[in-house]
Amino acid sequence: xxxxxxxxxxxxxxxEKRHQNPEFFAVLPRVKMASKTPAATGRLLFTFKKWxxxxxxxxxxxxxxxxxxxxxxxxxxxxxxxxxxxxxDRMFRIRRALDxxxxxxxxxxxxxxxxxxxxxxxxPYLKEVIRERKEKExxxxx
Amino acid sequence: xxxxxxxxxxLYVTQAARKAEVAEPFKFPPQEVQVTKLPSGLVIASxxxxxxxxxxGVLVRxxxxxxxxxxxxxxxxxxxxxxxxxxxxxxxxxCHGIEAVGGCLSVSTTRETMVYTVDCLRDHIDTVMExxxxxTTAPEFRPWEVSELTPRLKVxxxxxxQSPQIGVIExxxxxxxxxxxxxxxxxxxxxxxxxTPDKMHTFVQNNxxxxxxxxxGLGVDHAVLKQVGEQFLNIRSGTGTIGSKAxxxxxxxxxxTGGSLVHAAVVAESAAASxxxxxxxxxxxxxxGAGPHIKxxxxxxSRLSQAISKATAQPFDASAFNATYxxxxxxxxYTISQADSARDVSHFHYAVLPLSQTQLKAxxxxxxENSEGLFDAIGTQALSEGTYHSPEAITxxxxxxxxxxxxxxxxxxxxxxxxMACSGNLVNTPxxxxx
Numbered sequence: 001x002x003x004x005x006x007x008x009x010x011x012x013x014x015x016e017k018r019h020q021n022p023e024f025f026a027v028l029p030r031v032k033m034a035s036k037t038p039a040a041t042g043r044l045l046f047t048f049k050k051w052x053x054x055x056x057x058x059x060x061x062x063x064x065x066x067x068x069x070x071x072x073x074x075x076x077x078x079x080x081x082x083x084x085x086x087x088x089d090r091m092f093r094i095r096r097a098l099d100x101x102x103x104x105x106x107x108x109x110x111x112x113x114x115x116x117x118x119x120x121x122x123x124p125y126l127k128e129v130i131r132e133r134k135e136k137e138x139x140x141x142x
Numbered sequence: 143x144x145x146x147x148x149x150x151x152x153l154y155v156t157q158a159a160r161k162a163e164v165a166e167p168f169k170f171p172p173q174e175v176q177v178t179k180l181p182s183g184l185v186i187a188s189x190x191x192x193x194x195x196x197x198x199g200v201l202v203r204x205x206x207x208x209x210x211x212x213x214x215x216x217x218x219x220x221x222x223x224x225x226x227x228x229x230x231x232x233x234x235x236x237c238h239g240i241e242a243v244g245g246c247l248s249v250s251t252t253r254e255t256m257v258y259t260v261d262c263l264r265d266h267i268d269t270v271m272e273x274x275x276x277x278t279t280a281p282e283f284r285p286w287e288v289s290e291l292t293p294r295l296k297v298x299x300x301x302x303x304q305s306p307q308i309g310v311i312e313x314x315x316x317x318x319x320x321x322x323x324x325x326x327x328x329x330x331x332x333x334x335x336x337x338t339p340d341k342m343h344t345f346v347q348n349n350x351x352x353x354x355x356x357x358x359g360l361g362v363d364h365a366v367l368k369q370v371g372e373q374f375l376n377i378r379s380g381t382g383t384i385g386s387k388a389x390x391x392x393x394x395x396x397x398x399t400g401g402s403l404v405h406a407a408v409v410a411e412s413a414a415a416s417x418x419x420x421x422x423x424x425x426x427x428x429x430x431g432a433g434p435h436i437k438x439x440x441x442x443x444s445r446l447s448q449a450i451s452k453a454t455a456q457p458f459d460a461s462a463f464n465a466t467y468x469x470x471x472x473x474x475x476y477t478i479s480q481a482d483s484a485r486d487v488s489h490f491h492y493a494v495l496p497l498s499q500t501q502l503k504a505x506x507x508x509x510x511e512n513s514e515g516l517f518d519a520i521g522t523q524a525l526s527e528g529t530y531h532s533p534e535a536i537t538x539x540x541x542x543x544x545x546x547x548x549x550x551x552x553x554x555x556x557x558x559x560x561x562m563a564c565s566g567n568l569v570n571t572p573x574x575x576x577x
Contacts, residue, residue, distance in 0.1 A: 132232055139235075
C-alpha cells in the first residue's frame, strides 16, 4: 500500500511539472499529436487519473484514497477532528480491507470504489491543521 | 546618609525642572459620556477619561434567563468559549495576539447580560477591538474545540459548589421564579458534555442581535466606536427572541449538606430596575445593613445585626439582599448562623435614618471610581435604558427617596409572598411557613 502511494505521488508531481512548463509542450513534435483544446487536455488527464486510480488497487479492497494517506502528526490530528459518523465509516473500511488482505481476497467487482465516487473527506480538516501549524511556526519565528 | 543622598537626588531634579523652559501643560478638559443609538438598535456609549489604558466592551442582553429548556447551561459554556476560533482569527491567534499587546479579554455573565471586555493600552486598541468583534459576532464553535471545554466546565462547577453562598443564591432564584430567572448561571450536571455547537450557534443567532447589544468604551474616541458599530456589529439585526416575563412563585428549597453553619435567604418580590421603587429598596437595604463598613469589623451598626444579637448569643452574620432585574426584583435577608440557633426573622424598625441614604450614595460613587465599576455602570445603563445618567443624577434620585417610600418598600417586603432557600445543617432551621 505504501509503495503504491509513493509511486502515485511521484507520478502526480511529474504531471504537475509538465503543466508548469508550457514551453516544454511547445518543444514536443506537434506533427504527431493534434493540437489540443483545454477541454480535451482535461478529458485526457481525467482518463489517465482514473486509469491510475484503478491501477493502484486499493479500491478493490473497498478503500477510499484518504483511508490510505500516511499518518504523520498532521494527519493524526485531522483524523482526531473528524465527526463521529465519518470516523466510524473510515474505521469500518480499514477493518474490512485488513480482513480481506488477511484472507488474500478482494471484493466482488460491483463493490469496488469508483473513481468518481471517491470523496476526499480528510482534506478540509488536513488543510486546516496544516494552516494552524504554519501559523504557530510563523508566530514563533517573529 | 542614605536619606540625604535621596534628598540631594530630588533637589537635582527640581533644579533641572526650574532650568528647563517648561511650556504650558496641555489642558485636559473633563469629558462627558457620549451615547448614540444607531438605527439598528445598537447603543454606543463612550467616555474619554484620558487614561493610558482603554477598556472596550460589548454587552449583550443574553444572560441565563434567555436559555431555553433544552439548552440550559449554554451561557456557561459560552462564557468559557470566548477564546475559541472565530471566522477571522484562530484560537491561537486570539490568545497570542492579545497577549502580545498586553491586553486582557474577559467574559462575565449575569442572569440578564453577557459582557465581553477587552482592556489594553490605548495605542493597541485596534488590534484587540478586532478580536473582540470576531468573538462576539463570528464564533465558529468547532466541535473538537467545544469538547475540549468540558473539563473546564467541570472545574467551574466544582468551584461553585464549594461556595455555600453561590449555592443558596442559585437555589433562591430557582425557588422564587417559574421560568427565565430561575435558570442557574452554572451548567446543570446532566448537561455537561451534552451542549453541542449547534445549540450554541442557535443561542447566539437568537440573542446576539444588534438590538440587544451595547458597545461601550472608556478611553476611546466616540467616532471610532460608532464606525465600528455601524460596520461590524450589524450582522444580526432585530431583537431576536423576546424573553418571557419572569413569574414569581415564591417557593422554598432546602439543601441539607451537613457542616456546622446554616446559610439562609428569605426574600420577597421587590421592584423592577426601571421603577421608582427600586431606589427605595436600595435605601432600605442600607437601612437594614448591607455588610460591614469597617474591614474585619463587627457590623454592629446594622439594624439586622442589632436585632438578631438580642435573640442569640452565638456568632452570626446577616445582611439585606437586594437584586434588581429588568422586570422584577428580589429583596430580603441573607443570614449565616450556627446550626442550633434557630431564629425567626426579626421585626424591623420603620424609622429611616438619613445615614442610609448617604451610605447608598457613597457605595454607588465609590463603585464608579475605578474603571471596572464605571464601565459596568455605563454599560448596564446603556443596555437597559439607552442613555447614561451621570452620578449627580443618580445621587439626586437617591436623595429623592423619602422615608415614606422606604416604609412602603419595607411593608411590601413584610407582606409579600416569600421565597426561601437554605443550605447547611438544617436540623433547627424553620420552614418558610413557620417564619
